[in-house]
Amino acid sequence: MQVRGLAAQKSGDNLSPFEFQRRELGNHDVALDISFAGICHSDIHQVREEWGPAIFSMVPGHEIAGIVTAVGASVTKFSVGQKIGVGVFIDSCRTCSSCLAGLQQYCEEGMTGTYNTFERDGKTVAYGGYSNGFVINEDYAVHIPENLSMAGVAPLLCAGITLYSPLRTWNAGPGSKVAVVGLGGLGHMGVKFAVALGAEVTVLSHSPAKRDDALAMGATHFVDTSVEGSLKAYEKHFDLVLNTVSAPLNINDYLNLLKLDATLVVIGLPGKAYEVNAGTLLNGRRRLAGSMIGGIPQMQEMLDFCGVHNITSDVEIISADYANEAYERTIASDVKYRFVIDASTF
Numbered sequence: 001m002q003v004r005g006l007a008a009q010k011s012g013d014n015l016s017p018f019e020f021q022r023r024e025l026g027n028h029d030v031a032l033d034i035s036f037a038g039i040c041h042s043d044i045h046q047v048r049e050e051w052g053p054a055i056f057s058m059v060p061g062h063e064i065a066g067i068v069t070a071v072g073a074s075v076t077k078f079s080v081g082q083k084i085g086v087g088v089f090i091d092s093c094r095t096c097s098s099c100l101a102g103l104q105q106y107c108e109e110g111m112t113g114t115y116n117t118f119e120r121d122g123k124t125v126a127y128g129g130y131s132n133g134f135v136i137n138e139d140y141a142v143h144i145p146e147n148l149s150m151a152g153v154a155p156l157l158c159a160g161i162t163l164y165s166p167l168r169t170w171n172a173g174p175g176s177k178v179a180v181v182g183l184g185g186l187g188h189m190g191v192k193f194a195v196a197l198g199a200e201v202t203v204l205s206h207s208p209a210k211r212d213d214a215l216a217m218g219a220t221h222f223v224d225t226s227v228e229g230s231l232k233a234y235e236k237h238f239d240l241v242l243n244t245v246s247a248p249l250n251i252n253d254y255l256n257l258l259k260l261d262a263t264l265v266v267i268g269l270p271g272k273a274y275e276v277n278a279g280t281l282l283n284g285r286r287r288l289a290g291s292m293i294g295g296i297p298q299m300q301e302m303l304d305f306c307g308v309h310n311i312t313s314d315v316e317i318i319s320a321d322y323a324n325e326a327y328e329r330t331i332a333s334d335v336k337y338r339f340v341i342d343a344s345t346f
Helices: 041-047 150-157 159-169 187-196 208-216 251-255 278-282 296-309 320-331
Strands: 002-007 016-021 029-038 064-071 083-086 089-091 133-137 177-181 200-205 221-224 238-243 258-266 287-290 315-318 338-342
Touching: 029 083, 029 150, 041 320, 064 133, 064 150, 083 150, 089 133, 150 159, 150 296, 150 315, 150 338, 159 187, 159 238, 159 296, 177 187, 187 200, 187 296, 200 208, 208 221, 238 251, 251 258, 251 278, 315 320, 320 338
Parallel strands: 177 200, 177 238, 200 221, 238 258, 258 287, 315 338
Antiparallel strands: 002 016, 029 064, 029 133, 029 338, 064 083
16 A cells, blocks of 8 residues: 655654555455544654654654555454544554453563554564554454544544543542643543543643633643642542653652542653652552553443543644644644644645
């Protein structure tokens, strides 16, 4: 399949038009026309080699929503014309305990990322979703509910599942008090999901201008963390705190917000290690945990949940030629709340 997309040719390059070949359709493969591709901050980190050496040419993108155009001879999961989603990984070992449990993101041999990696053969470069076509094994794609906007769905394949998974793992629901730290591309999905699950939600943000958005999404409380001492009233208050920010912060201030046996989940990737005061953990059997996206079964569960509750990401749709400017605006947190590229413009 000949496709068009955007690629960075070397570290730190601007994205530019790029034509390349997708693999031939295998027996268990599905081909799709991409409708929308979300821009995740991790795309920017990898294009700029901020997470270590990367593979170039690089076609980023792991928030992919499209329409099935062809299926392999042995495919049973999809049919032509269906809506389909692809997320952060496209393969895994399939045999370890994590894969067998449907937790492919924790594959003991390492999941195969959607881009900036080699496929399982160790030599084929994986190109991501900033393109107009894709080919994937049916086991690593998910169905998109018919009632959902394709543009709003694309970020669910990363930002959405990244927040849905910890909320489900730590049993957020009626009677629980959940705090979401940061109201960005990740945080706004955490608010929507936690509200839909029945939790009482508080947004902790250093941007007071986001108060109205947070409340409109269903949050009960908004705390402006730029105000000194603003967290004091919420000490020992929450059952679950979801930290979605990547900026440095004093993690102990947020651990102090936890009730007895409650959990703070790290979701954003900070630039340097947190300094954790052991006494803060000991005082209340508090837990500091981490969570990374979700496996294929949970991704499908999330999308089905979104279909029932009509949940999508808040997006700004852009054309391919605006992607480099969108990167700069993403870094500046100047988007409400996720950019998605209209794949017809590649």
